[in-house]
Amino acid sequence: MSQPLEGGEILDALRARGLLTDDQLRLTMAEAQRSHVRAEEALIVSGAFPEADLLKWLAAHHRTQFVSTEKLSRANVDRQLLRMVPRQLAQRLGVCPILWKQSSGTLAVVAPAATAALEEQVRASSGAQRVQVLIARPAAVRAAIAKHYDGDARAFVPLVGERARKKKRASAAETGSFGALGDANSIPLDGFEDIDDFGFGGGAQGFGGGAQGFAGGATPAFGAGAGFGASPDFAAPAAKPAPAPPPGPPPPSPESTPLVISAPDIMAGLAIGGTDSSPGEARAPSSHPPEAMASEREAYLDMLHVMVTLIERDRKELKDHSVEVARLTGELCDRLGIRGEARHGIVIAAYIHDIGKSGNYHLTALNVSRYEGHRAQAQRSYGTPGRLFGGTKIPKVTLETLDHLYERWDGTGFPGKLAGKDIPLGARIVAIAETFADLTGHDKNPYRRVLQPAEAVNAVQGFAETVFDPSLCRLLKELAMGDLQKKLLADRRTVLLVDPDPDETTVLDIRLSSAGYDVQVARDARDALQRVREADIDAIVSEVELDGGSGFDLLRQIQGTGRSCPVLFVTTRGDRESVNQGFALGAADYLMKPASPEVVVAKVRQLLSKGAGRGIQGSLSEMALPDVVQVLGNGRKTGKLTVRSRAGSGEIHFREGHVWDSSFGSHRGEEAFYALMRIREGEFALDPTLSPGARLIEAPTETLLLEAMRRIDEG
Template identity: 25%
Template sequence: MAKRLGERLIEAGLVSAEAVDQALSHQKITQHRLGDCLVELGLIQEGALLRFLATEFKTRFVSAEKLAQAKIAQEVLDKVPVRMAEKQDFLPIAFDAERRVLSIVMAEPQNEALVKEIAIVTDMAEVFAYVGVRSAIQAGIKKHYYGDPTAFASMQSGASLQQDARKLAGAYEGSDSRLMNSSDVSSRTSTGRSGSGKTSSRVNPTQLREALGAVRGTVGENDFVETLNILVSLFEMPRKEFRGHSAQIARQSQLLARRIGLQPRDVTNVSIAAYLHDLGKKPEKHFTLPLIATSPEAKSEAKRYARAPIKLFETVHLPGGVNAILAQLYEAFDGTGVPQGAKGEDISAGARIIAAVDAFFDVTRNPFNPHGRLLTKSEAIDSMRNSTLFDPVVVDALDVLQSGDLLKQRVEQDGRQVFVADPDEAVRTDLMDSLSKSGIVVQSVIKLDGLIDAVMANEADTIAVGLGYGVGDLVALVQFIRARPESASLPVLVLGDPTDPASRERLVQAGVSSFIPVPLAPDDAANTIRAAYLDRIEHGGLGHTVRGNFDELASLELAKILGASRKSGRLVVRNGPQEGYLQLERGRIVYATWTDKKGEQAISPMLTAPQADFAFDPEALLSDMPNADHDFDLVVRELTK
């Protein structure tokens, strides 16, 4: 078994033959399973191994971080004798009393005899087995059965994982950056306290700056953006018309930046700038390009406040690209803006994007906009097209984004996407169009740096890259991708086939998946890329969280997609103080909560909320006892009657 597993891991590009030999030697000493030995020696990340094993065993996986955070009810633990759990390396995590289904995490989910034995011992109709590493399961047993709060901490200090829990969570969620949980954020945002010692319900700009300064530099860019989301949302909570405004602008601007082909690092800068764009300015007035163009008073005030966010956060040391965007938010494409009167391409792309998105949501959501009434989406787009204030390319991309089609695709594809890079813009455009027609979400980048950023952020699920960048640079790129456990099995297809056999062999040895002939036949190339993309999904490629709101994609339309596709994962819905989630397992709702409602009573009010933000995480697992059992598709049909 160990040799077969090692061979399969080598074939998948997850480890080298030398690594397997080293792990086999370690196995002779420890008597642990080969997979555990590879993790213990740091030769493969826990997340990468679990993804592979979950695919092999046709199940899902649970990381050490998830086990450490799980809330396992005592009645679930009581179903299984602790001695049996310790001996057989498994841990019960959930129990559905109505269907008599027990969910467990085990080191060998392929052991059908053991699964049947567990079903007999527990008197269950079915036992569903997730896969986990032995050391994490044993730590889970110590924590949940014996109440040892240090069980997972001891894993960190020993040689069993050689990765701290946050990095393991990053591997599990498809991100190599450290994660920050809500308690971390709470501790950092409680800088403003009253004399009674209670945390203030409002966060003023100074407190926000201090909170951001505390986390800036200690977390990666993705985590910094997530922290901004939480802190700015707290700051905007008292502003009724603009509650959640900056988060919506940030999300839409980020998607728009990707749509028009900005580099991933620039996309992050756009997102950060969007979260900060209103801070330090007059709360009773919302400055947009249409307002500035029609009101001399507003234009004068906007010029005075243009650099307010930059000054407010100068001690936080924001990326230079963010400051450049913030300084030009009120510059108009026709040169009539402030403070410099910059024009056209002299305005940073990020500023052009945020200005368009901010104006769009102002006229469709704020009744006090310059039009004096709320416009429909189509009216807003037409108004922006007829204006000279906005970049026409940005407005066209915004129109596509607001149709909801892209968000639907992202939900359908579980947040997965293909990245296309080629020096030739025509090649990128034709290939993007062909891939989009097949339902795949695709992003284009111009430089190889953009691909590296996408790989580092774990955002790429398949890469198509042009030979025009040069064999040397492509070899370096592919070697970089193959050297990272999180991306070692990522399909990389080269657009073009070297005529020089030696160059071709260099690319093959580096790990290129295949070559696509040129001149490019876009539809044929798209079919080849799509096949590689689907193969990655079939072999355990993780999905990514998809965020949106019910303005972009109506709640029942979203529900139809999730139900018809028989999705698994967690749908989180937030509308101001109202919050809840649905946990889905293969198209069935197994858990529901909405404000103070639980189970069946929570489903309808959540899915019929007129306005709300949502996040769908296709990899989230249930950490509570199931409280519902409904076919999601049937629920949607009932609600749409």
């Protein structure tokens, strides 16, 4: 089945109150599937509800106020306010900041729905003491983001139109602050164009004009006595004051002000920096600009990445384990809105969490919670990384994360027997990231086999509220699903590195992987040739001086297999004769060592810039088949999707996202497609090299999926 409709609970609530008929529901669902929009937007576009009526109902449902599209289109939002909620986070959450009340530290944002989780994420990211969510149409929120963050002055034109905007301005000038709606739950946003500083009214009068602030005239101010009162408090958010600097290393920039993250959804009170700082401690801003600080952090993590990769290259099944834990940790931090020094310190902990822990067992939070031997070893060694790095200028959040890695959500862990949100968020993140990496990386885990991502997510969720933060478990599931979608939409290519020197291949491996390539490594010519015969290799980067034959011999042998695979030599052999020999044999390029990794990656990218992408395989336990079809359709992919199950094998052919043909057993065309959609267990593989022939299915992809779901529901 496809993923649940975002905002679908609103449809259920409207139906329960008898406000939405069966016909309106069908029209709304069809519009949502066709346009890939939230339920609220589909209700408006399908004509089931006028915007004004729906916004009023939603405001009452969420116990807040609303802002009409026309009024929101005239808002002018101060740039300082936008910095409180980074654009990437605003886009992901579907929110746009519109107002800041400095006296109470309250930030007002517009969004299609008001939830506690949303408020918490915005609060933690912005540093505001309180967040108030005002309801707006989903398309209007997207337009507000485009207008204020991206500078698109015409973002609202498709929604309100130039003539409608002029008519509304004239009406507002005659009737006061409410325009056409005249509803006390509506937030009047007239008069933005005339504001020189910040606000949604005239000068110090704030939203509506007059001393009442938001509502204007005689209407009571919005939220009076509870945060949004008289409007003189509303102004552009001032730069955070600079408290007295702590002793020790240079403090971070204002961009890295300590966050207050009360996870699971976001985090509170996480001060990061030198070893002398502590959570919530006052800190002075850095003299370095935020861009310089971010660049330094990125360079530091790059260095750590290379160092840990070298350290772990002989760890057998745990090779690259800590690098994968750091990657997952970084993604979880990004999804939580943790940035700057906070993110930096937590990711450092992910890289070094295993350093110095000797013993027979691999100590993950899950292993330690289940096995007494693991627990005993962990109790002896959990503080080792902290002791090793405690005398350095390492962020305190890093040490906190490492020290509390084996705490449990239910309070039965160690060393502090902390429970729930009392456990540092960094420790909760790294614990779940490491466990997931352990379950999917090798077979020496509690399940004695490598788990598929969906299986690993289910395993982790089985320990939610005992070992792991339940909200982080849910977020991990979203990330695992997102990773598979990225693979489906990506054009992954495989590059084979052939060099006897691990130091040479390590850095290139890292750079090519970061550039989006799958990388394999061979140490000699025999191993390289075997890999070319067994795997789909798109390009080879090889040394000439190899064991088991030279790179030139390898090139000849590859050509003898009939494979078409460009070979780039990166070698210590730089005499003219060798260079000429390489090109004469058909080498794509020839570089002398030491060659910049960035140059090599650029050469590889140039060689592979044309042609179809590499295929991808997956399990239907990771992503249901209708979801796979929807992802390929939205991504406008071309190729053949093969499905294998106990019931048999079938195919779905795509051209630029359209379902072109399908076959399954004796079925062909639409009937084969509908039969395949019933499969729940099995594997799928996408071959993007196939170009479909004659089109046998004319129906749009969305129509096919809706009909498949109808047939499944009817049994």
